[in-house]
Amino acid sequence: MKVAIIGGGPAGLYAAILLRKQRPEADITVYERNRADDTFGFGVVFSDATLDNFEKYDLPSYRRITQEFAYWDDIAVHFRGTVHQVGGNGFCGCSRRKLLLILQERARELGVTLRFETEIDDEARLADADLVVLADGINSRFRERYADHFQPEIDVRANMFAWMGSTRPLDAFTFIFQETEWGPFIAHAYQYEAGRSTWIFETDPETFARAGLEGLGERESADRMAEIFGWFLGGHPLLTNRSMWRNFPMVRSKRWVKDNTVLLGDAKASAHFSIGSGTKLAMEDAIALADALRDAPTVTVGLERYEQGRREEVEKTQHAADVSLVWFEHVDRFWDFDPVQFAFGVMTRSKAITYDNLNLRAPDFVAEVDRAFARYVHAKGFDVDVERPVAPMFQPFRLRDMTLANRAVVSPMCMYSAKEGVPVDFHLVHYGSRAIGGAGLIFTEMTCVSRDARITPGCAGLWNDEQEAAWHRIVDFVHANSAAKFALQLGHAGRKGATKLMWEGMDRPLEDGGWDVVSASSIPYFPDSRVPRELDRAAMDKIKSDFVAAAERGERCGFDMLELHCAHGYLLASFISPLTNKRDDAYGGSLENRLRFPLEVFEALRTAWPKHKPMSVRISATDWAEGGITGDDAVQVARAFAEASVDLVDVSTGQTVRDAQPIYGRMFQTPFSDQVRNEARVATMCVGNITSADQVNTILAAGRADLVALGRPHLVDPAFTLKAAAWYGAEGVFYPPQYQPGKEQIFRNSVRDRQEFEELRIKAKPKTRAELKAEATKPLAAE
Ligand SMILES: Cc1cc2nc3c(=O)[nH]c(=O)nc-3n(C[C@H](O)[C@H](O)[C@H](O)COP(=O)(O)OP(=O)(O)OC[C@H]3O[C@@H](n4cnc5c(N)ncnc54)[C@H](O)[C@@H]3O)c2cc1C
Ligand SMILES: Cc1cc2nc3c(=O)[nH]c(=O)nc-3n(C[C@H](O)[C@H](O)[C@H](O)COP(=O)(O)O)c2cc1C
Numbered sequence: 001m002k003v004a005i006i007g008g009g010p011a012g013l014y015a016a017i018l019l020r021k022q023r024p025e026a027d028i029t030v031y032e033r034n035r036a037d038d039t040f041g042f043g044v045v046f047s048d049a050t051l052d053n054f055e056k057y058d059l060p061s062y063r064r065i066t067q068e069f070a071y072w073d074d075i076a077v078h079f080r081g082t083v084h085q086v087g088g089n090g091f092c093g094c095s096r097r098k099l100l101l102i103l104q105e106r107a108r109e110l111g112v113t114l115r116f117e118t119e120i121d122d123e124a125r126l127a128d129a130d131l132v133v134l135a136d137g138i139n140s141r142f143r144e145r146y147a148d149h150f151q152p153e154i155d156v157r158a159n160m161f162a163w164m165g166s167t168r169p170l171d172a173f174t175f176i177f178q179e180t181e182w183g184p185f186i187a188h189a190y191q192y193e194a195g196r197s198t199w200i201f202e203t204d205p206e207t208f209a210r211a212g213l214e215g216l217g218e219r220e221s222a223d224r225m226a227e228i229f230g231w232f233l234g235g236h237p238l239l240t241n242r243s244m245w246r247n248f249p250m251v252r253s254k255r256w257v258k259d260n261t262v263l264l265g266d267a268k269a270s271a272h273f274s275i276g277s278g279t280k281l282a283m284e285d286a287i288a289l290a291d292a293l294r295d296a297p298t299v300t301v302g303l304e305r306y307e308q309g310r311r312e313e314v315e316k317t318q319h320a321a322d323v324s325l326v327w328f329e330h331v332d333r334f335w336d337f338d339p340v341q342f343a344f345g346v347m348t349r350s351k352a353i354t355y356d357n358l359n360l361r362a363p364d365f366v367a368e369v370d371r372a373f374a375r376y377v378h379a380k381g382f383d384v385d386v387e388r389p390v391a392p393m394f395q396p397f398r399l400r401d402m403t404l405a406n407r408a409v410v411s412p413m414c415m416y417s418a419k420e421g422v423p424v425d426f427h428l429v430h431y432g433s434r435a436i437g438g439a440g441l442i443f444t445e446m447t448c449v450s451r452d453a454r455i456t457p458g459c460a461g462l463w464n465d466e467q468e469a470a471w472h473r474i475v476d477f478v479h480a481n482s483a484a485k486f487a488l489q490l491g492h493a494g495r496k497g498a499t500k501l502m503w504e505g506m507d508r509p510l511e512d513g514g515w516d517v518v519s520a521s522s523i524p525y526f527p528d529s530r531v532p533r534e535l536d537r538a539a540m541d542k543i544k545s546d547f548v549a550a551a552e553r554g555e556r557c558g559f560d561m562l563e564l565h566c567a568h569g570y571l572l573a574s575f576i577s578p579l580t581n582k583r584d585d586a587y588g589g590s591l592e593n594r595l596r597f598p599l600e601v602f603e604a605l606r607t608a609w610p611k612h613k614p615m616s617v618r619i620s621a622t623d624w625a626e627g628g629i630t631g632d633d634a635v636q637v638a639r640a641f642a643e644a645s646v647d648l649v650d651v652s653t654g655q656t657v658r659d660a661q662p663i664y665g666r667m668f669q670t671p672f673s674d675q676v677r678n679e680a681r682v683a684t685m686c687v688g689n690i691t692s693a694d695q696v697n698t699i700l701a702a703g704r705a706d707l708v709a710l711g712r713p714h715l716v717d718p719a720f721t722l723k724a725a726a727w728y729g730a731e732g733v734f735y736p737p738q739y740q741p742g743k744e745q746i747f748r749n750s751v752r753d754r755q756e757f758e759e760l761r762i763k764a765k766p767k768t769r770a771e772l773k774a775e776a777t778k779p780l781a782a783e
Contacts, residue, residue: 011265043192
């Protein structure tokens with residue numbers, strides 16, 4: 001077998017090593033345009049998990065790599081004169097140059113031919129190869145040459161960055177967030193060998209321009225950085241090596257394989273430097289390629305297997321990198337945060353690290369985060385314990401005169417079980433048990449303002465006395481038996497009306513017994529859905545008065561809060577999204593026009609709803625579709641409602657159009673809540689695939705939302721909050737007297753369960769290489 005590899009970076013060299021080990025008879029050549037010891041960059045980082053992989057796949061290179069490594073366990077965050085150092089992270093750093101020399105040496109030992117100073121421009125000279133590996137880096141010439149086939153997408157990010165080095169020793173992966181007269185600068189720095197550290201400087205384009213970095217040479221810009229970070233460098237110089245400022249390109253390719261040719265490493269997909277995974281991804285690609293080719297009957301089959309097997313892992317890493325880079329791009333959102341909350345946000349930005357997880361590794365840090373949160377709550381007038389505070393989830397929250405005992409919320413969820421809009425016993429038990437279950441706030445399902453406003457025949461309503469009486473009974477039960485507050489969500493289905501019950505076909509049109517539907521524009525949801533009638537002014541007035549009448553009934557029922565449903569493609573949402581609003585009157589066109597009717601309804605409700613009771617609005621902060629609402633629009637939408645005196649924005653996403661492409665994942669909508677809260681400066685509630693109290697605390701402590709709603713988790717576990725209270729020892733949580741013995745037992749057991757869990761986690765955690773190395777070098781006498 002003849003293998004030609006273009007590019008002698010980590011991907012190309014490691015692929016050569018693994019393929020040659022697997023097929024000692026193979027004729028493998030690596031073509032590299034640079035000289036053997038000619039390399040850009042300073043250090044690279046690997047996690048313990050990545051090193052485990054290297055150990056398994058090639059022990060000799062693993063040994064040499066680990067002999068050369070610097071280890072650290074801590075991450076340090078410097079911000080506004082403070083430093084927070086968090087342990088338990090287990091990372092290793094190595095010089096990129098040494099890494100490449102080790103890989104070259106190992107490849108040579110195995111019989112790989114290395115051809116340096118050989119630039120491949122015409123792949124025709126590789127025509128006799130059975131396999132061609134394109135490991136030619138982030139600007140891959142061959143990926144671009146066959147762009148029609150590989151279909152690369154290159155998202156050039158706005159922030160500017162430059163890679164430099166220093167002799168400054170560091171004992172932690174160090175982030176420095178530095179205010180300057182021009183704006184914020186960020187340094188990402190780590191040591192990779194004795195007396196050498198990598199420094200990546202990052203800033204937004206405006207700050208870059210204001211700081212006069214545009215057009216400066218390598219040395220001058222390093223001098224400028226040395227001035228800014230001089231207080232930390234302590235006289236150590238900044239070193240340069242092709243340290244030009246540039247924008248990071250996020251590379252994704254639809255296809256990685258073309259006949260017998262395959263893209264590897266940065267050439268196929270890049271990952272932002274802030275999660276330190278570029279070299280790791282490149283080398284793990286080589287592992288995946290070797291694995292896929294091992295038993296493949298032909299090269300083509302092997303390459304197909306590589307692409308199929310590897311894509312998900314790469315996309316997951318890229319998603320984590322995306323979330324992380326967006327955090328750094330929007331660091332100004334958090335600039336006025338308490339430094340410890342800021343540091344918590346840095347630590348938890350890409351979702352891998354959470355509140356509980358940090359509590360195990362750095363309990364003092366989390367205790368400080370809790371105290372800062374409690375101080376903030378105390379400053380809002382609550383008499384909470386600031387010295388020994390409860391976890392953020394159990395801190396109270398106030399909206400107008402409504403005080404919530406904790407920040408867990410039961411999200412609005414249609415039960416599709418009402419009879420002619422009247423809630424029945426199912427609803428009493430459903431809402432009653434979730435209120436007793438301890439959430440600070442529970443929402444009704446979307447409650448429809450008229451018969452024709454219903455989504456399905458099973459939807460609840462509030463347009464007649466019978467419905468009012470039934471809701472009144474449920475509200476009374478909740479207030480009499482729990483500490484939960486109860487919010488009424490009012491909505492109108494719009495073009496998604498007259499559809500089947502969820503379990504009979506979500507959003508599918510009713511075959512019999514339907515009714516006429518209306519929307520901002522006459523566009524059906526599915527091609528075979530009912531075609532909605534475009535609302536005229538008279539119909540808009542009628543609907544507005546239906547909302548007001550329902551709110552007045554809601555007040556008589558005793559609800560504590562009112563939410564206007566402007567999300568998920570229902571009537572009011574259909575006005576806001578440009579995908580569903582094609583009107584050419586004062587209610588269509590600009591975002592300001594599209595918001596006009598939803599705001600009119602909101603303002604009418606705000607007038608009708610008692611002043612001391614709060615109101616929220618639910619929005620879809622993105623349509624997840626080309627040409628639809630984006631996070632930036634959502635900030636404008638939130639600002640407009642804030643001007644109309646909304647108290648809370650309930651940040652959901654999507655369900656506007658059926659061909660949307662949401663990116664699901666843990667806490668997938670939280671970034672939108674973060675953006676709305678910290679850019680529009682309104683209180684927010686986030687929701688969406690949040691399944692544990694640990695995640696609730698992570699979100700709250702990082703300042704990404706004020707309240708956290710859970711939908712589906714509450715369907716299976718009404719007592720989600722009570723259980724979490726026991727776990728975190730939040731004694732103050734309300735239990736009805738009937739359930740006191742249960743409370744005593746779970747609180748007693750939880751202390752032990754938690755101790756056992758933590759001991760198990762600590763025991764199960766493999767020793768980091770830093771610990772193993774420390775043990776190995778410990779003098780025997782000290783044993
Ligand atoms: C300026 C810079 C500095 C960096 N510094 C660091 C750092 O300090 N730490 C870190 O972790 N990561 C760093 N990175 C990122 C990291 O290098 C990559 O994520 C990783 O190296 C990807 O490995 P790769 O093998 O896919 O590509 P690369 O390492 O980019 O290797 C591609 C190789 O292909 C060669 N090549 C390209 N075209 C041809 C051709 N036509 N013919 C022959 N040879 C060709 C190139 O010379 C290069 O050696 C840096 C990136 C850049 C651009
Ligand atoms: C069965 C069900 C019914 C729902 N009904 C409503 C509703 O009436 N109003 C609303 O705004 N959202 C509704 N939603 C969306 C939820 O409020 C929530 O945003 C969504 O389920 C995501 O949160 P989760 O991942 O915690 O479930 C519903 C969700 C489910 C699962």
